[in-house]
Amino acid sequence: MEVKLNAASAANTSAWSFPDVRNIFQHRLLVHVLFWVVYVVFFGLLYGSYIDDYYNAFMVELVELPFKMALVYFNMFYLVPTFLLTRRYLEFGVYILLLTGAIAALMQYVLLPFLIHPFFCPTTCTQDNLTLYRFVKNMVNINYLVAISATMVLLRNWYQHQQSARMLSQDKLEAELKFLKGQIHPHFLFNTLNSLYSLTLKKSDNAPEMVLKLSGLMDYMLYDANAEKVPLEKELNYIRNYIDLERMRYGDRVDISFTESGSILGANIAPMMLLPFVENAFKHGVSTETENAWVRIDVKVQESNLSLRVENCKCTEKAERSAKEMASGIGLKNVCRRLELLYKDAYSLEIEDEPEVYAVHLELDLSDKADED
The missing domain is CATH 3.30.565.10 (Histidine kinase-like ATPase, C-terminal domain)
Known part of the structure; x- marks a missing residue:
C-alpha cells in the first residue's frame, strides 16, 4: 500500500511540475510567439510611459504589428539568405531601404490618419506625426527589427556551420583512428606469425x-x-x-x-x-x-x-x-x-x-x- 501511495504522489507531482524550458525552446512557433509578445509589451510600455497613455500605445503597436512581422519574416527567409549570406551587400541594403521606407510610409500616411487617429488616439495624435522627421524616426525604429532578425539568421547560420564542421572533423578523426587501428592488427599479426613459423621450423x-x-x-x-x-x-x-x-x-x-x-x-x-x-x-x-x-x-x-x-x-x-x-x-x-x-x-x-x-x-x-x- 505504501508503494502505491508513493507512486500516486509522484504522478501528482509530475502532473503539477513546470514544463522544461529546453522543451519550450525546441518548438519554433512558440519561440516566435513569445518574441512578438515580449516586443509588443516592451514597446507598448515604453511608448505608453512617454505619452502617458498605455491603451493607445498598445493599440498602435498591435495595429502596426502585422506589417512589421511581414517585413521581418520576408527579411529572414528571403533577403538575408538570397543577398546577405551570398555577400550581395549593396542589393541587400537597397531592398531594405525600399521596404522599410514603404512600411514607414504606410504606417505614417495611411494607418495613422485613417485608422489609428480616428479610432484609438484622437486626442494625442497631431500633425507633428506626419512630418519628415517622424517618417525618418519610424524607419529607424523599423530597422531595429530588421537588424535583430538579420542577426538571428546570421547567428543560426554560423552555429549550423560550426556544428557541421565539428561533425565533419569528428567523423574524419574517427575514420582516421579506425584506419590506424586497422593497420596495427595485421602489422602485429604478421610479426607474431613469423615468430610462430620460426618455432615450427625448429620443431x-x-x-x-x-x-x-x-x-x-x-x-x-x-x-x-x-x-x-x-x-x-x-x-x-x-x-x-x-x-x-x-x-x-x-x-x-x-x-x-x-x-x-x-x-x-x-x-x-x-x-x-x-x-x-x-x-x-x-x-x-x-x-x-x-x-x-x-x-x-x-x-x-x-x-x-x-x-x-x-x-x-x-x-x-x-x-x-x-x-x-x-x-x-x-x-x-x-x-x-x-x-x-x-x-x-x-x-x-x-x-x-x-x-x-x-x-x-x-x-x-x-x-x-x-x-x-
Missing part, C-alpha cells in the same frame, strides 16, 4: 604454448581493442604475453628485462598504444639473433602519469641498420599519429638513437582531465 616444444598465447592476444585485439579505452592492466597483460612469445622464440640468445612499478588500478589507456614500441624493439633490435642481444622494458605509473621506456641494443651493423629503419616503420608512425589524435598535449615522446643503443621514452597523462582537453 620447438614451445609452439603449442605460443599458439595458446597468440589466441589470447587475438582475443584482446578482436574484442577489447575496439573500445576507446581499456584498463591499463589489460594493456600491460597484453604486453607480458607478447614478451613471453618473444622469450619462447629467442630463448637464451636474448636477455629480456620487463619491470613494472606503481599502482595501475583505475587507470585506462587507448588500446594497442604501448605495444608498437615493444614490438619494434624486438623486430628491429634483436631479430638478427646475434649473441649478447638485449631488450629493456620499464613501465612506471605515478598517480595518473605513465612512463614507458624501451631500449634495445644495436649488436651488429645489420641490427644498427634495422634500428634506423625503425623510425620510418609503419608501427612507429602509426602510434605517433594515434598519440597526436588521442592525447594531443597530454604526452611527450623522446627517441634516442645512440651508436650502441636505441631507446624510446614515452610519458603519458592518463587522467580524465587530459581526455577532456
